[in-house]
Amino acid sequence: MRLMISWCSCLVIFCLLQASHRTSGVAYNITPSEPLFPNQTLVSSGNIFELGFFTLSGSENQYIGIRYKNLTPSKIVWVANREQPLPYTDRSAKLTIGSDGNLKLMDGQENIVWSTNVSSRSNYTLAVLLDSGNFVLQDGIYGEIWGSFEDPTDTLLPTMKIGVNVRTGVKKFLISWRSDSDPFPGSFSTGMTSETPPQAFTWNGLTPYWRGGQWDKSKFIGIATMDQSYSSGFTVQQDTQKGTTYYSVNRYDIFLYMFISPGGSLTIMYWDDGARAWLMDWAAPNNTCEIYGTCGPFGVCNSLNSPICRCIDGFVPKSNEEWNSLNWTRGCEREMELNCQKNTSTSTYTNVKKDAFWQMSQMKLPDSGNYISDIGDEEECESWCRSNCSCLAYSYVSTIGCMVWSKDLIDLQEFPTAGEDLFVRVAHVKAGGSRHKAVIISLSTIAGIIFFAVFVFVLCKWRANKTGNFRRLLDSADTPEKSTELTQGNAWQKQLKQDDSLELTLYSFDSILLATNKFSTTSKLGQGGFGSVYKGKLKDGKEVAVKRLSSTSAQGVEEFKNEIILISKLQHRNLVKLVGYCIEGEEKILVYEYLSNKSLDTFLFDSRKKAELDWGKRFQIIQEIARGLLYLHRDSCLRVIHRDLKVSNILLDEKMNPKISDFGLARMFEGTQVLVNTQKIVGTLGYMSPEYAMGGIFSERSDVYSFGVLLLEIVSGKKNTALYDQGHLNLLSYAWQLWSDGKALDLTDVAMAVSSHLEVTRCIHVGLLCVQDHATDRPNMSNVVLMLSGESDLPQPRQPIFTFQAEMPNRSIPSQQESIRSVNTITNTVVEGR
Structure with missing residues (x-):
């Protein structure tokens, strides 16, 4: 009997320990049998967001919501029960999935506080938190049936x-x-x-x-x-x-x-x-002018004026007393009745002067406009408004069309720059006076512009003399490529004169020698086609990576010039930062931020270190590289094609966050340019897209191809060129064979711990889409980012046939850097077209 009591006691203690274990720590999904408790958090696979119970300072309430993980201060981006908080003392609350497949927030008495209230067509659902911040309820058969993105709060x-x-x-x-x-x-x-x-x-x-x-x-x-x-x-x-x-x-x-x-x-x-x-x-x-209707109907607000409100020409304040006391909300009224509104007989109408339209430039157009869809140009728009007396104003915007206003013009604002032209109907007499006033303003403006132009010319001449040595160095490099990109002819020189790169720190050569211990071999991090890279420590204790361009490199000056112009303009958390530069005599040196974990290939292709990259970390690296590349293609102030994206050009900081590096081969473009043809092919074999390697044609989709190769290398832990002895031309053909055989997961690096087979399969799928032979079949980086986050459906890929190695197996490749891992810098392979 005593033995049975002892055994039962042990069983009770074991059950309590198990319950304690289930209700603390980190979870990666919620299922009907695995709810989320107050001392647990649900974490996205890339550790970007977390969902859990929280309280706010000074509050006795408890909420469940989503916030950024590992950022201080964090930001709560979504709250489920914002209208029905739980008491802070309720530690038995839970977020679970009910028998009907819905997410339910239950209090300690099993009352439903919040629910998703959707229909599920199967008996099995689970909830996960995506790296996009979307908390989704997934049907095991039919996919996503609810997401927090469908129920926004304040963010x-x-x-x-x-x-x-x-x-x-x-x-x-x-x-x-x-x-x-x-x-x-x-x-x-x-x-x-x-x-x-x-x-x-x-x-x-x-x-x-x-x-x-x-x-x-x-x-x-x-x-x-x-x-x-x-x-x-x-x-x-x-x-x-x-x-x-x-x-x-x-x-x-x-x-x-x-x-x-x-x-x-x-x-x-x-x-x-x-x-x-x-x-x-x-x-x-x-500012005050941006608050809706600050100046009332027919009032115009300009934050640079004092007072900020005025009436449209042809209008006067409704109340001078209120206007003088800076209360403008009642606005303005017409000073003179419109001619078209006068009660004239048919016999005398021809003697009535027609209304005119007073042009107002650089305007925020008023509210409550009507869009006239069947008008094709500005003349038709004016004619329509002129022939309708109820039309008080019109504006023709080329990207919208014809807009007209028949109600009071409200929320008008005058901008110092930008804005649109607005034409307001006024009586003829007032319009004449306004034209005279406009002529005076125009002449004054022209005189001001001439004075300003002379001032700018003198200033530019002074700055040109001050920075002459820098300009002469950069202008000495001729651009060999003949394309429609900005590097054509003397465009780089023009760009340099427009954009002063001297805002970066200019280091003396002596300070660089001191920082790198006179470029000692013990400070050397790596070597590439254009020079060597050294670890340095500046006087202020800051660690940097010093890239010393080789004086014998034919491309050295061009790369130097390219990186200063591009990197100084690009600011993104997934791009390496340029700290400064040094120019003395023949020395051309670039100084970058130092990234302690060096380059991705030092982990990915090292049998001893690759295990440090579990799937969560690799997936985060993939996603952040994609975001950095999207920034280059679409979100930056420039439009940049990298042209040498590869594993050794991905650097890792102390938290293993990736940063794209080496912009020596990058090109920036104007407008909506898509394809560029070059006679000189630069980059690294194995990462080059077919149209670039064989025809010299590159575009954003060339970078997408390189990203696809890089993605498959990260998943597999294998180099693209390392599979010849296994009967495959390269990694791409190997990945396709496994995909077509339904064994895609066999591509996964055996040294890697995998937390989500679904994410791995999706990444392989996206990688194969990125390496399609035809550029038009590849997604752009906007779609790639959506695909990786699970926010977009994936089309089926075709078999990638092209392999550069197969086409030219005996061709010599200047690959000094292929045998030396790139560490904290970029290495460039240059292939001259024959």
């Missing part, structure tokens, strides 16, 4: 959408917290209107608070700081047939978010690794 993450469906009445808006310590829905909301063209709005309750203006297919024209490139960071998708209008942040750096604050500020924040802090990228409203 918009990249790839997440907000907007409206006019047919279903569903609105997905950002709604602010009530206060910084209370996530209960506040009074401010941000979303899109369904009109054409759509507009971005922030409302305070039902009252407009801020307006972004009309969407012109590339930007909101009411935001003066936006431009027409992808770097504007926004995109709008409008489907008139489905009645949907959606808006999203189009920058795929996951360490970036937009949120609406409790005070109504719509803000974009990004994480700066150097500062180890969240920094503001953009915010609205940014």
Whole structure:
């Protein structure tokens, strides 16, 4: 009997230990049998986001939500039970999956506090947190059936959408917290209107608070700081047939978010690794003029003027007393009745003067405009408005079309730059006076411009003399390639004169000698085709990587020039940073940030160190390289094609975060240029796309091909060229054979611990899509980022036939760097076309 009691006691203790183990630590999914408890967190595979129970300072409530992991201060990006908090003392609460397949937040008494409330068509569902920040409920058979991106709170993450469906009445808006310590829905909301063209709005309750203006297919024209490139960071998708209008942040750096604050500020924040802090990228409203209707109807706001409000020409304040007391909200009224509105008989109408249109430039166009779809040009737009007396103003924007206004012109703002032309209907007499005034203003402006041009010319001459040695060095290098890129002819020289690279630190050669111990062999990190790289330590104790270009290299000056121009302009957490440079005599030296873990190949291809890269870390590296490449192609102020993306050009910092390096072979382009042909082929065999290796044609899709090779190398832990003895031409043919045989997972590096076979399979799938023979069959990097995060469907790949090695097995390759691992620098293989 005593023995049985002892055995039962042990069993009870064991069960309690098991329960304790289940309710603490980290989880990677939630299933019906494995709920999430208050002292657990659900973590995304790349350790970017975590979901769990949390409390806020000064609050006695408990919430479940998503926040960035391992960032201090962190940011809560989504809250499930913002309207129904749990008591902080309830430690028996849990997030589980019920018998109906729905996620349910249960309190300690098993009451449902929050639920997803969707229909599942199978008996098995599970919930996972993606690296995009999307918390999804997956049906074991039918895929995703719910995601937190479909139920936004106050924060918009990249790839997440907000907007409206006019047919279903569903609105997905950002709604602010009530206060910084209370996530209960506040009074401010941000979303899109369904009109054409759509507009971005922030409302305070039902009252407009801020307006972004009309969407012109590339930007909101009411935001003066936006431009027409992808770097504007926004995109709008409008489907008139489905009645949907959606808006999203189009920058795929996951360490970036937009949120609406409790005070109504719509803000974009990004994480700066150097500062180890969240920094503001953009915010609205940014001044009083950006608050909706500050100057009232027919009033114009200009933040540079004092007072900031004035009436449109031909209008006067409705109340001079209020206007003089700086209360402008009642706005202005017409000073003289429009001619077309006068009650004239048919016999005398011909004697009535016609109304004119007063042009206002650099304007934020007013609210409540109507889009006229069947008008093709500006003349037709003016004619339509002139023939309709109810038309008070019109504007023709080439990327939108004809817009007209028949109501009071509200929320007008005058920009110092950018903006659109607005034509306001005024009585003829006033229009004449306005023209006279316009002539005076125009003459004054021209005189000012001439004075400014003379001043700039003198300033440029002075700076040119000051920096003459630097210019002469860079201008001495001729560009051999004849293409339509910016390197054509003297374009680089023009670019240099427009963009001063001397904002970087200029080091003396003596300081470089001291930092590298006179370029001692013990400081040497590696050697490439254009020179050697050394570890250095500056006087302030900062460690750097010093790249000393070889004086005998024919490409040395060109690479030097290229890297200074490009890297000094590019700022991204996944790109290596250029600290400064040194020019003395024949010495040309670049100084980079030092990355302690050196290059990716030192881990990936080393049998002793590759085990340090488990699947979670490798997947994170893949995703961050993709984001860095997307930044180069689409999100940066330039449009850059790297041309030498490979494992040895991926550097790793102390936290194993990847950074793309070596821009000596990169090229930047203008406009929407797609294909470039060059007579000189540069790069590394095995990573070159077919159209580049054989025809000298390169584009963004050439980098995509290189990324696909790199991705498959990271998954397999094998070099692309290391499989000849196994009966395959290279890694690509080996990967395809396994894929076509249904054995894709056999490609996985045996030294790697795998946490998600689904992610590995998806990566192999994406890698094969990236190495398709035809450039048009490859996805762009925007799609690649979405595919990797599971936000996009994947088409089936075709068999990649091309292998450079197979075409030219006996061709000699200048591969000094192939036998020496690239460490904390870039190495370049140059192949001259024959």
